Amino acid sequence: MKEKIKSLKNEIELELNSVKNLKDLNEIKNKYLSKKGPVSELSNGLRDLSIDDKKVYGKLITDFKNDINNQFNILKDKFETEELNKKLENEKIDISMPGVNIGTGSPSFVEKVIDDASDFFISLGYDIYEGPEIELDKYNFEMLNLPKDHPARDAQDTYYLKDEDLLLRSQTSPVQVRVMLNGKGETPIRMICPGKVYRREDIDATHEQEFTQIEGLVIDKNISLSDLKGTFDAFVKHTFGENTEARFRPSYYPFTEPSVEMDMSCIYCDGSGCSMCKPKGWITISGGGMVHPNVLRMCGYDPDKWQGFAFGMAAERIAMLKYNMPDMRSMHENDLRETINFDRKEVK
Amino acid sequence: MISMNWVKDYINIQDENLEELADKVTKAGINVEHVIKTGIDNVVIGEVKTCTNHPNSDHLHICTVDVGTDTRQIVCGAPNVKEGLKVIVALPGAKLPNMEIKKGSIRGEESLGMICALCELGLEEETPENYNKGIYELPNDAPVGKDAFEYLGLSDILYDLDVHKHKNNDARYHIGFAYEIGTILGKKVKLPEANYTEIKDNIKDHFSLKVDTENCTYYKAKMVTDLVIGESPDFIKNRLISAGMRPINNIVDISNYVMLEYGQPLHFFDKDKLGDKIVVRQAKDNEVVTTLDEQDRKLTKEDIVITDGSKVVAIGGVMGALNTDVDDNTKTVLIESAIFNATNIRKTARRLNLRSEASLRYEKGLNFEYTDAALDRACFLLQKYASGKVLSGKVEYDNEDKKVKKVEFTTDRINSLLGIELTDKDIETELNKLDFEYEIKDNKFIATIPRRRLDIEDNVNDIAEEIGRLYGYHNLKNTMPVLPTKEGKLEHSFGFKKNVSKRMRSLGLNETRTYSLVDKNTSDMFYKDRNLVIIPNPMSTDRSALRKTMIPSMLDVIKYNKSRGLKDINIYETSKVFYGDFKEENHLAVALYGNYISNLWQGKIVKNDFYVLKGIIINLLNYLGLKNRYSFVESTEVNLHPGVSADIYLDRKKVGFFGRIHPKVNKDEIYVLEVCIDDLDINTKPLKFKAASKLPNIKKDIAFVMPISMKNEDVIKVIKHSGGRLLTDIQVFDLYVGENIGLENKSIAYTLTFEDNNRTLTDEEVMTIFNNIIKEVETKLNIKLRSM
Missing domain, CATH: 3.30.930.10 (Bira Bifunctional Protein; Domain 2)
Known part of the structure; x- marks a missing residue:
């Protein structure tokens, strides 16, 4: 019996050594391991043996079967892996071909600036308001200390819509007037109001008839011009980088007193002067000051108890400076070759 | 444009560096856009040491000239050049109006500069006549090597101011600007001389005055006679040129000079062309006047006119009429110094597109104290520089609101508005610099605003602005508002x-x-x-x-x-x-x-x-x-x-x-x-979690053939209605149009999903619903199930 097993083992192993593929392997398996094959016949030979021999040879046969099965499985695995690898090899693609063009969703330049400024001011507890673009002269001018015959009105050429009462707002300050009137002289105010404004003027690289203002207003009991400077300083650092500095210069606006021009240090040169900065080393991007007592009074806040600051800037100007755009008119051209690049997060 | 030579008449700034001063002025609120040095660099005083004839020319001379730093050879063609003469020398590098001087040689002889005639320096008109005068001969004591323009009193520093942004009138006239500098440097201003003598003859015997409009609040006039028209003295001419005005003759120049001193426009009428009275009134609609610039101007009742009772002689505050202008034969003038309503002037100037030096100043408002001062100053100058005799008396009208503006405030309030920490003493120092009178009562300041400062309103913010600009906005700290934390919200x-x-x-x-x-x-x-x-x-x-x-x-x-x-x-x-x-x-x-x-x-x-x-x-x-x-x-x-x-x-x-x-x-x-x-933007239900069924669902596909015109929506409506509660989803997965179903038809295929959150559905009950759906759709819509 031992010899039988041994010679069968040799015979099978000889065949397995030369097998080349899964199909041949299966054939060999069928030949030896089928129900009527030589391996099963070995078990049939046990019937004639004594109980003790049955035990001894039974174990020998079982071990032999396991061994053979094991060898078959190892080879089967090997051939299957080889075949899969071959299949994958054939499925190889050119990864350098273009991917699917999933649409970009870019914001407009102005929207990007407004979003960024809104995030900044919201983080300081400011509320963001909007208001009508067709406004009353009363809110756009009169209650901002610009009575009918005020010379400063000449500077803001305005589109009037009906008589001298109804106009296209020339600034977003009327939104502030509305919020103040709503506050009834009792509620502290911390707000910005971004929105479109209209001026009746000639268009060039830095002037548009329609542009976007971001104006801010803080009214409380103890707000100072230094607070405006600190806030503005934080804003230019947020928008243009940590190294940017704020500077104030005296100015004049009818709605603020004192009034200031708000400059940031030039982001294009080291302060020694370049084509972008005027006065040398500085770029004026905003105007503001302490809310004029007449404005407070007209809007229902007692100037002996309340004080605060207001400021305003053009979103287009911020965008032009931040993204180095030479011409304001490109904001309205909507050339997608330019705008889709702005479907991108900011670098901070 | 402000001439700093001129300003020096009113305030001592002899020792100031004018570049640095410009920077201080800008920081304090009036933007000095440019500091302009007049004169020409590299033009110095020289002395002719030797002078010989040029060997290759019949009119040129070869001179050696001491120019202070060295003695050099210069070729000169002027007939009047001679040894020992003090002359003006343009050195190489000097940019004269018509040429730049370079080292060179003239007919073989080296020439290191040019000896100049006045017209070559732009100091006289370039006419053959002036050119023939030859080179300019300086006095013997002229210091060799010194800047020639400075020596002649023609070198000046001009401040080009951006006045448009500012409300402060002080930027528009020289005395005002002197006050601004006085404020910055803490120095006092000295007003110019205005003492003149009067003759017995009284203006009231020649003129009566009637003001017939509320838009003229102040009107004063004096008369000066026996005038001798001629050229103005050099200082007046030079200063007018510096300020951008053309000198005309001594009378007209004095009118402009005083305006640039006090900011008060004056108008000189030729008395002999006037009647015997002055009437100030509103114009009539369509009234026409020919102004000094020889344009016919059509007026409206919004405009203010000056008349002599019969004819219009000026558009008040804007421009005089041609019919009464000062000319070469003028002997006697009536000087008008008045205040008109700023808004009226602005509107008239805008409508007529006639923004004159006068109207620009009237638009900003004027201080009556200077209306008087300017009138006296003009009389003084006419007496001194045009041999005028000033008649006694004035015709005058005064309806000016003379209320003094006072502001009451505390140091705390100023500090709170600006975010700084000044003491009472500091505030006193600043008020003194500003030349504001003040008193202190119950720890409160009561400051009186000088009449000059029409731009300052009687509120504490305006005082804070004045103190802030002297403190320097560049010195403010960066602080953040100290406020309760609060969420920032989007409206x-x-x-x-x-x-x-x-x-x-x-x-x-x-x-x-x-x-x-x-x-x-x-x-x-x-x-x-x-x-x-x-x-x-x-x-x-x-x-x-x-x-x-x-x-x-x-x-x-x-x-x-x-x-x-x-x-x-x-x-x-x-x-x-x-x-x-x-x-x-x-x-x-x-x-x-x-x-x-x-x-x-x-x-x-x-x-x-x-x-x-x-x-x-x-x-x-x-x-x-x-x-x-x-x-x-x-x-x-x-x-x-x-x-x-x-x-x-x-x-x-x-x-x-x-x-x-x-x-x-x-x-x-x-x-x-x-x-x-x-x-x-309407009310919606709040967002809530909805659990998905954990039990298996059953999906069935179905397709109907229907006319092309039938709407998918109508089929779905019937399916949904007949499917009941257990039909939870209907998806369209195919639309087919083809000959085999008839070209007038289309087939839409749907996947129906049946499920129940609480139990597993049986095939039998789903089939019952499914068959019911087919029956309902077929009968209600009269269409057929598509055989698959």
Whole structure:
């Protein structure tokens, strides 16, 4: 019996050594391991043996079967892996071909600036308001200390819509007037109001008839011009980088007193002067000051108890400076070759 | 333009560095845009040491000239050059009006500069006559090597001020500017001399005055006779030139000179051309006057005129009339020094497009104290420089409000407004510098504003401004408001619009920004039942109305980008639109052209069509929580493709429309959408979790053959109704049109999902429902199940 097993083992192993593929392997398996094959016949030979021999040879046969099965499985695995690898090899693609063009969703330049400024001011507890673009002269001018015959009105050429009462707002300050009137002289105010404004003027690289203002207003009991400077300083650092500095210069606006021009240090040169900065080393991007007592009074806040600051800037100007755009008119051209690049997060 | 030589008459700034002073002035509020040095560099005083004839010329001389730093050879052609003469020498590098001096040689002889005539330096007109005068001969004591312009008193530092931004009148006249410098440096101002003698003859015997308008509050006039017209003295001429005015003759120049000193415009009438009275009144409509510039001006009753009782002799505060102007034969003048209503002057000057030096100053308002001072100063100067005799007396009218402005404030309040820490003592120092009188009562300052400072109002902010600008805004600290913490919120409508905008971007649409002002002729594409808001005073027809629909703008953007070679253009915008009686709404517009998603080489394309846009609007509406509340019906918009368009209804109200642009509007296949965002901003149910069924569901496919014209929606309605509670989902998975079902028909295939959250459904009960659905659809719609 031992010899039988041994010679069968040799015979099978000889065949397995030369097998080349899964199909041949299966054939060999069928030949030896089928129900009527030589391996099963070995078990049939046990019937004639004594109980003790049955035990001894039974174990020998079982071990032999396991061994053979094991060898078959190892080879089967090997051939299957080889075949899969071959299949994958054939499925190889050119990864350098273009991917699917999933649409970009870019914001407009102005929207990007407004979003960024809104995030900044919201983080300081400011509320963001909007208001009508067709406004009353009363809110756009009169209650901002610009009575009918005020010379400063000449500077803001305005589109009037009906008589001298109804106009296209020339600034977003009327939104502030509305919020103040709503506050009834009792509620502290911390707000910005971004929105479109209209001026009746000639268009060039830095002037548009329609542009976007971001104006801010803080009214409380103890707000100072230094607070405006600190806030503005934080804003230019947020928008243009940590190294940017704020500077104030005296100015004049009818709605603020004192009034200031708000400059940031030039982001294009080291302060020694370049084509972008005027006065040398500085770029004026905003105007503001302490809310004029007449404005407070007209809007229902007692100037002996309340004080605060207001400021305003053009979103287009911020965008032009931040993204180095030479011409304001490109904001309205909507050339997608330019705008889709702005479907991108900011670098901070 | 401010001449600093001139300012030196009123304040001691001899030792100041004028560049640094300009910087201080700018920091304190009046922007000095440029500091201009007059004169020409490298023009010095020289002494001719030797002078010999040029060997190769019959008129040139070879001179050796001591110019201070060295003695050099210069070739000179002037007949009057001679040894020992003190002359003006332009050294190499000097930029004269007509040439730049360089080292060179003249007919073989080296020449290191040029000895100059006055006309060559731009100090005289370049006429043959002046040229023939030859080189300018300086006095013997002229110091060799010194700057020649400085020696002649012609070198000046000018401050070019940006006066437009400032309310402070002090920037507009030299005495005012001296006060500003006095404030900055803490120095006092000395006013110019104005003492003159008067003759017995009294003006009142020659003139009466009547002021017949409330727009003239102050009017004073004096008379000066026996005038001798001639050239003004050099200092007046030079200063007028520095300030940008042309010298004419001593009389006219004095009028301008005093205006530049005190900021008070004066008008000189030729007395002999006037009648015997002065009447100030409002003009009559269509009254015509010929002004000094020989233009006929048509007036309105808004304008102020000066008349002599019979004729108009000046447009008050703007310009005199030609009929009474000072000319070469003038012997006697009437000097007018008056105050007119600033607003009236501004309006008149604007309407007549006649912004004179006088009107610019009247527009800003004037201080009556200087109206008097200027009148006296003019009399003094006419007496001194035009041999005039001043008549005694004045004709005068005074209805000026002379209330003094006083402001009461505390140091704390100033500190609180500016965010600084000054002491009472500091405030006193600043008030002294400002030349504001003040008293201290109960720890409060009561400051009196000088009349000169018309720009300062009687409130504490104005005082804070004055103190702040002296403290220096550049010295303010960066502080943050100390306020209670509070959440920053978006106003509801602003936040809603932002959500819509963000959703559009997340769906791959690019935001545009187009004009709200549009051509009134092309803006009627949609919302035809709404009237356009027309701009009454447009600057051009392409900005002549406010848009009521955004789609024309979006089509323009597509056209612009298409012409630049773009093939896939997917855009959106949110903006206000306007209509009717000045109403405004927030709208969203979308326009799609080309492919929505593509990978061309793979042949994988989602081409823009009606259903892409429908998917986008449904995505938005669902995102806004409006699921099951909207519906689409065939559109009534005439500028959309009649078969490929829909109106959007929300809770039975039309809120917008979408579809393909009508081929007669645009041949390209463009899909557009416009919807009123405000209408989408309605109350919705709060967001809640809804558990999905854990039990298996059963799916069944089914297809019906129906006429082409039948709507999918109608079939689904019947399926849904007959499927009952257990039918939880219906999906269309195929649309088929082909000969085998008849070309008048189509087949739509659906996958129906049945499930119950609480138990597993049996095949039998689903089949019962399924068969019922088939029966109901077939009988109710009279269509057939498609055999599979």
